[in-house]
Amino acid sequence: MRLILLFAATQLAAQIFVPGAKLEKLYTGGHLTEGAAVAPDGTVFFSDITFTKEAPGMQAGHILRFDPRTGKTSVYRSPSGMSNGIKFDAQGRMVVAEGADFGGRRITRTDLSTGKSVILAGLFEGKPFNSPNDVALDAQGRIYFSDPRYLGHEPMEQPVMGVYRIDPDGKVHRIVTDASKPNGVAVSPDQKTLYVVTNDDGFLGFDRLPKGAPARKGRMELSAYTLKPDGSATFRKTLVNYAPQDGPDGLVCDADGNIFAAVRNEKRFGVTVYSPDGKELAHLATPERPTNVGFGRGPEATTLYITAGGSLYRTKTLKPGYQLPARR
Secondary structure, eight states: OOEEEOOOBOGGGGGTBOTTOOEEEEEOOOSSEEEEEEOTTSOEEEEEOOOTTTSTTOOOOEEEEEETTTTEEEEEESSOSSEEEEEEOTTSOEEEEEOSSSSOOEEEEEOTTTOOEEEEESEETTEEOSOOOOEEEOTTSOEEEEEOOSSOSSOOOSSSOEEEEEOTTSOEEEEEOOSSSEEEEEEOTTSOEEEEEEEOOSOSOGGGSOTTOOOOOOOEEEEEEEEOTTSOEEEEEEEEEOTTSOOEEEEEEBTTOOEEEEEOOTTSOEEEEEOTTSOEEEEEEOSSOEEEEEEOOGGGTTEEEEEETTEEEEEEBSSOBOOOOOOO
């Protein structure tokens, strides 16, 4: 399904988005789409988080596959382990954060040429993760992931909702403990900053509370952490404070280091673009509240894919997105 939508953006958007570009709806009908990521061949993979309490028959989560050549979307994997964030590493393998709510609560990596997967991290200090949410990768082959909890019946056994790092040798380290409730994560192109979204909705299991139950929201921020050569991270600065409105979900960088964030602010939701120091450069309103963003590759490096609501969208940017250099 392709639907051309009106392009609603700020005046500054001409510096970021192609003037006159359209926002296309490529797919709809999901429960909550997430984690758009583009494989080396240009195929788009994204998650459909099904919320087992709401979905008929307790659907077990799906990874969907959109083919830009045909415009068709199909199921790549189901059950998905309740996949959320997705990224592709320098070797073209798919790295997935699997969450809670009957999910895997782990980080997996899949070789698309064989379809085989390995578990990169399933426990920390002998205990399950809360609910891995988003993933980011650096040029050294390290994987960073956030571990909050928004829903699910499973017991929480980690002492904090933190950010972790998986090294190439398989060792797992907890590197951020002061982000309150971390969500989206991204590594800057110069490898010196780890961007961390804090999105504290006030719930640890909104699916287990009566509909409309009130909550006191906590921190809603986009923060920069200094990423050291050894992969450790230290808080440097809060770039944007969205409270009392909702903050972002997922985010990525373009080749210039600008941050494209899927902002869920109820009063002004859409994709907001910031400079590395947090200055707003552009805002693209979306028809549904967005969850994540991902750039295309090669000739489509200036195509931005957006997951929002139960849908997948795309538009065009002036600068290409940042991707890890391919490596065998």
